[in-house]
Amino acid sequence: MKILMLAPEPFFETRGTPFSVFHRSKALGTLGHEVDLVVYHVGENVNINNVVVHRIPPLPFVKQVKIGPSLIKIPLDIVMLFKAVQMLLIKNYDCIHVHEEAALFGSILKKIFKTSQIYDMHSSIPQQLVNFNFTNNKALIKLAVLGEKFIIKNSEAVIAICPQLGETVKSIDPEKKLWIIENPSVSGNDCKNPDVESDKIRNYLGVNNRKVILYTGTFEPYQGIDLMIKSVPRVVEEMNDVLFVMVGGEETQIKEMEKLAEQLQVRDFIKFTGKRPVNEMPLYMGIADILASPRITGTNTPLKLYSYLESGKPIVATNLSTHTQVLNKEVAVLTEPEPDSFAEGLLKILLNEDLGKEIGIKGKELAEIKYSYSAYLYKTEDVYNHIKLLKGL
Numbered sequence: 001m002k003i004l005m006l007a008p009e010p011f012f013e014t015r016g017t018p019f020s021v022f023h024r025s026k027a028l029g030t031l032g033h034e035v036d037l038v039v040y041h042v043g044e045n046v047n048i049n050n051v052v053v054h055r056i057p058p059l060p061f062v063k064q065v066k067i068g069p070s071l072i073k074i075p076l077d078i079v080m081l082f083k084a085v086q087m088l089l090i091k092n093y094d095c096i097h098v099h100e101e102a103a104l105f106g107s108i109l110k111k112i113f114k115t116s117q118i119y120d121m122h123s124s125i126p127q128q129l130v131n132f133n134f135t136n137n138k139a140l141i142k143l144a145v146l147g148e149k150f151i152i153k154n155s156e157a158v159i160a161i162c163p164q165l166g167e168t169v170k171s172i173d174p175e176k177k178l179w180i181i182e183n184p185s186v187s188g189n190d191c192k193n194p195d196v197e198s199d200k201i202r203n204y205l206g207v208n209n210r211k212v213i214l215y216t217g218t219f220e221p222y223q224g225i226d227l228m229i230k231s232v233p234r235v236v237e238e239m240n241d242v243l244f245v246m247v248g249g250e251e252t253q254i255k256e257m258e259k260l261a262e263q264l265q266v267r268d269f270i271k272f273t274g275k276r277p278v279n280e281m282p283l284y285m286g287i288a289d290i291l292a293s294p295r296i297t298g299t300n301t302p303l304k305l306y307s308y309l310e311s312g313k314p315i316v317a318t319n320l321s322t323h324t325q326v327l328n329k330e331v332a333v334l335t336e337p338e339p340d341s342f343a344e345g346l347l348k349i350l351l352n353e354d355l356g357k358e359i360g361i362k363g364k365e366l367a368e369i370k371y372s373y374s375a376y377l378y379k380t381e382d383v384y385n386h387i388k389l390l391k392g393l
Contacts, residue, residue, distance in 0.1 A: 006102035011039035068132035107154035164299035214288035219249035224294035234343035309367035
C-alpha cells in the first residue's frame, strides 16, 4: 500500500513519540508498504527501508521543539497541513496514517481526498494539556475532548500504544476497530563489542564496585525525577556503595535536580549524564543492578519499560496504572509514588540479589512472550489487512 504518514514531531530524536513513529514506519517498510513520512524540519536524519522522510520547509525561528504541547507547534502544524495537501495532490495514497494532533487535519483531508485514516494514538490529547501544565482552562480542555472524539469517530482504525488508551477509545466509540500495539524495545544489536563498550561506560561513570540504580528518559515533571532523588537519602542510609545514574534531561532540568541533590546532601551518589545516543541505552542497562521508573502521573506506558523488561534486570516502579498495565508484582517491585516507599522498593532488591535475579528473569520471559518484535509486526500487519479489506485491495 502507498501510505502518507503525518508525524508532527522533530524526527528523529531520542524520546517517546519519535521512537514510536520510527518503529511504526520501519515496521510498515519491513512489511513491504511504501511510506511517505512527513515530519518537522528539525531532528536527525535516519534511513528506513521503504520509507521516504519529507521535512516541512524550515521556519527560521524554530531550532528545536520541546516535548509535549506548545504554542510553537501551531505554525509548524499549519505548514505541515499545506505540505500534506501538496503531497495528496501529487500522489494517490491508499491510506493516511496520522500521529498526535496531525489527526485533526487528517480527519478532514481523508474526506476531501476520499481515502482511509489510521490514528496512531500515543496519548490522550486533553490529558496531555494537563500533564504538561500547558493549560488548566476548562474551555480549552473541553475543546480538546471534542477534538479527540472527532478524530476517533473519523478514523477507520485506531492503534493505541497501551490498554488505558484503548479504554479511552472504547469509551468514545465502543464499535471502533481498535488495536493495542505496545512499542517494541530498543535493541542492542548495534553494539559492536558490548563488553568493551560497557567497561568504557563504567569508567566514565566512575562506578567502581558500587551498585548502579539506573533511570533513562526525559526529565518532565510527570516522570517523578524529584521523587527518585528524594529517595536517595533513605537508600544510602542503609547502603552507601550505590550510584544513581540519571540518563536524559535538558540542561536546565538537570541543574534543577542537581540543586535538589545538593540540598539533600546526596550529590556524590548521583551521576547525571544528560542525553545519550539511543544505541548506548542497552549498554547502560547492561551495567545496571536496578532499573527505575518513578513516574508520578499519567496513564501512558513509558516506552522504556519494554527495554527494561527485555534487559533481564530487576525493575522498581511506582504502583500506578501507567506501569501496572504492563508490570505486575512478579516482574517488578511496585511502590507507592512517594520517596520513602520508592527507597524501600530499591532496598528490597539491593539487599536480596536472588529476588532481583528472579524478577529480572520473569520480566525477560514476559518481554519475549508478549512484547516481541514479531508480535509487533503481526499486529501492525493486521491493522493494514483491515484497511485492505475496506478498500477491496
